[in-house]
Amino acid sequence: MTPDRRTLLRAGLSATAALASPFGPLTTQARGAAPELPPPIEGGVSCDLDICAAAGEDFGHIVRAQPQMVVRPKTSADIGKSVQWAVERKLKVAARGCGHSTYGRALAEGGVVIDMTEINAIGDIAPDRVTVGVGARWPEIADPALASDRIKVGAGTTWFDVLDAALKHGMTPPVLPNYLGLTVGGTVAIGGIGGSSSRHGLQADNVLELQVVTADGTELTCSRSFNADLFDAVRAGLGQCGIITRATLRLIRAPERVRRWQLYYPDLAALVSDQQRALDDRRFDQLQGAVLPDGSGGWRYMLDGAIFYDRGAPGTDTSLKGLSDIRSAAQTIDVSYRDDAHAFAKFEALLRSKGHWTNPQPWLFTFLPASRAEQFARETIGNLTGDDIGPFGRVTFYPLRRDAIRAPLIRMPDETTVFAFNIVRIPASNDAKQVEQMLSSNRAIYTRVRDAGGVLYPVSAFPMWPDDWQRHFGASWTRLREAKQRYDPHNLLTPGYNVFGA
Numbered sequence: 001m002t003p004d005r006r007t008l009l010r011a012g013l014s015a016t017a018a019l020a021s022p023f024g025p026l027t028t029q030a031r032g033a034a035p036e037l038p039p040p041i042e043g044g045v046s047c048d049l050d051i052c053a054a055a056g057e058d059f060g061h062i063v064r065a066q067p068q069m070v071v072r073p074k075t076s077a078d079i080g081k082s083v084q085w086a087v088e089r090k091l092k093v094a095a096r097g098c099g100h101s102t103y104g105r106a107l108a109e110g111g112v113v114i115d116m117t118e119i120n121a122i123g124d125i126a127p128d129r130v131t132v133g134v135g136a137r138w139p140e141i142a143d144p145a146l147a148s149d150r151i152k153v154g155a156g157t158t159w160f161d162v163l164d165a166a167l168k169h170g171m172t173p174p175v176l177p178n179y180l181g182l183t184v185g186g187t188v189a190i191g192g193i194g195g196s197s198s199r200h201g202l203q204a205d206n207v208l209e210l211q212v213v214t215a216d217g218t219e220l221t222c223s224r225s226f227n228a229d230l231f232d233a234v235r236a237g238l239g240q241c242g243i244i245t246r247a248t249l250r251l252i253r254a255p256e257r258v259r260r261w262q263l264y265y266p267d268l269a270a271l272v273s274d275q276q277r278a279l280d281d282r283r284f285d286q287l288q289g290a291v292l293p294d295g296s297g298g299w300r301y302m303l304d305g306a307i308f309y310d311r312g313a314p315g316t317d318t319s320l321k322g323l324s325d326i327r328s329a330a331q332t333i334d335v336s337y338r339d340d341a342h343a344f345a346k347f348e349a350l351l352r353s354k355g356h357w358t359n360p361q362p363w364l365f366t367f368l369p370a371s372r373a374e375q376f377a378r379e380t381i382g383n384l385t386g387d388d389i390g391p392f393g394r395v396t397f398y399p400l401r402r403d404a405i406r407a408p409l410i411r412m413p414d415e416t417t418v419f420a421f422n423i424v425r426i427p428a429s430n431d432a433k434q435v436e437q438m439l440s441s442n443r444a445i446y447t448r449v450r451d452a453g454g455v456l457y458p459v460s461a462f463p464m465w466p467d468d469w470q471r472h473f474g475a476s477w478t479r480l481r482e483a484k485q486r487y488d489p490h491n492l493l494t495p496g497y498n499v500f501g502a
C-alpha cells in the first residue's frame with residue numbers, strides 16, 4: 001500500500017473529501033518516505049511538508065519549529081488517540097488554535113501539532129438566568145460559579161463564533177478579547193484578557209467546566225468541584241497538563257449598545273490619575289488605555305472607557321464628570337455591542353493594507369503593581385522611540401482590580417490594583433536584526449518588570465527558561481509541577497513555553 005493511500009484510509013476521509021483537502025492522499029506523498037501514522041481517526045493526519053511548515057510558525061513569525069505531522073481531529077476521541085499514540089513514542093505534542101502566539105508557544109519541533117480548528121461545535125445555551133433589568137448597571141464581579149447562563153463549546157471555536165451564538169439569545173461571555181479571532185482553548189490556556197477584565201477577571205476565571213485530554217490520552221471532566229486540581233492546572237496553565245477539548249463558559253445578558261469615549265491627556269500623570277479615578281468609581285463597563293506614537297517623535301496619552309446600555313444613551317457630561325482630559329480632543333463612538341466587539345477588524349484591515357500584519361510581532365505583555373506603574377511606564381516609554389514599536393504599535397497601559405482575578409495560575413502583582421503594561425511592537429519591516437534587538441529589549445524590560453514586583457503575561461516574545469517560569473509562578477509553582485507529574489509525567493505537552501525544559 002502506498003503511503004498516500006494509507007493516509008487516506010487512516011484519515012477516515014472519503015476519496016472526494018480527501019482530494020479536496022490538504023489532509024488528503026497527496027499530502028504524505030510530498031514527504032517521500034512512509035512515516036508511521038497514528039491509528040485511524042475521524043479527522044485527518046498530514047505529513048505534507050507545506051502543512052508541517054505552516055504549523056512550524058505562528059503569528060509572531062519569529063520562531064520556527066516544524067512538526068513531523070499535523071493532526072486535524074474532528075472529535076475528542078481523535079485527540080485522545082493521537083495524544084496517546086504520540087506520547088507512547090515520546091513525541092512532543094502541541095495543540096494549536098489559530099496560531100496567534102507570537103513566540104512559538106503552539107509549536108512542537110519534530111513532534112505532533114494538533115490543529116484544533118475543527119473542534120468547534122457549539123451546544124445549546126443552558127439557561128439559569130441572572131436578570132439584569134434594562135437601565136440597571138451591568139453586574140459587578142460575582143462568584144462566577146453562582147451565575148448564570150452557560151454555553152458548551154469546542155475548544156477550537158473562535159470567540160467570533162462564541163459571541164454570535166450567545167448573541168442569538170441576547171447573551172455574551174462576560175469577557176471578550178480585543179481580537180475575536182482567537183480560540184477558546186488558546187486563550188483559556190493563557191488567561192484571556194479583555195476590556196471587561198477589570199470587572200469580570202480573565203476568561204479563565206469565567207469557565208465553569210472543562211473537558212481535557214491528558215497525556216495518557218484519556219478525556220477528563222473538571223470543574224471547581226470535580227477534578228479541581230486539573231481545572232486549576234489547565235486554566236492559565238500554558239497547556240502543560242492537557243489539551244482542552246470543550247469548555248462550558250459563563251454567559252451574562254448582552255447590552256444592546258456601547259458608548260465609548262477615547263479621552264486624551266497632556267501627560268502620563270494626568271492619564272493615570274483619571275484611570276485610577278474611573279477604576280475606583282466604576283463608571284465604565286470597560287476601561288483600557290494606551291500611549292501612542294504621535295507621529296513626530298512624541299506620545300499621546302489615551303483613556304478608553306465604555307458604558308453599556310440598552311435604551312437612552314449615557315450622556316457625555318454625566319459620564320465624564322470630574323475627568324480632566326482635553327475635552328476638545330475627546331472622541332465618542334456609539335455602536336451596537338456586536339460592532340464594538342468586532343472593532344479590532346478595522347485595525348487588522350489597516351495593518352494588512354500596509355503589509356504590517358504579516359511582519360514579525362515581538363510583543364511584550366506584563367502587569368505592574370499600581371504603586372510602581374506610573375514611574376515604571378514613564379521611564380520605559382522615555383527610552384522608547386517610535387521605531388521601537390513601529391508606526392501602528394502602541395503601549396497599552398490601564399488599571400485592573402486584582403480581586404476580579406481568581407484562577408490560581410493567573411499571575412498578578414501583589415497589590416489591589418495592577419496595571420497592564422504591554423509593548424505592542426509592530427515593526428514596519430521584516431528586518432531580522434531589528435527584531436533581534438527588540439527581543440533583547442523585551443528580556444531587559446521584563447527583568448526590570450520583575451524587579452519592580454511585576455509579572456509577565458505569557459503571550460510575550462522572548463526566550464523563557466524553566467527557572468524563569470518557576471519564579472513567574474511563584475507560590476503556584478508547586479501546584480503546577482505536581483499536576484504536571486500527574487497528567488504529563490514525560491513532559492511532552494506544549495513544549496513551546498519551555499516551562500519544564502526540553
Ligand SMILES: Cc1cc2nc3c(=O)[nH]c(=O)nc-3n(C[C@H](O)[C@H](O)[C@H](O)COP(=O)(O)OP(=O)(O)OC[C@H]3O[C@@H](n4cnc5c(N)ncnc54)[C@H](O)[C@@H]3O)c2cc1C
Binds near residue numbers: 244
Ligand atoms: C491580533 C492579536 C490580538 C490579541 N488580543 C488578545 C487579547 O485581547 N487578549 C488576550 O488575552 N490575548 C490576546 N492575544 C494573544 C492570544 O491570546 C494568544 O496569542 C493566544 O495565542 C491565543 O491565540 P490562539 O487561539 O490562536 O492560540 P495558539 O496561539 O494557537 O495557542 C496558544 C497556546 O495555547 C495552547 N493551546 C491552544 N489550544 C489549546 C487547547 N485547546 N488546550 C490547551 N492548550 C491549547 C497552544 O499550544 C499554545 O501554547 C492576541 C493575539 C493577537 C495576534
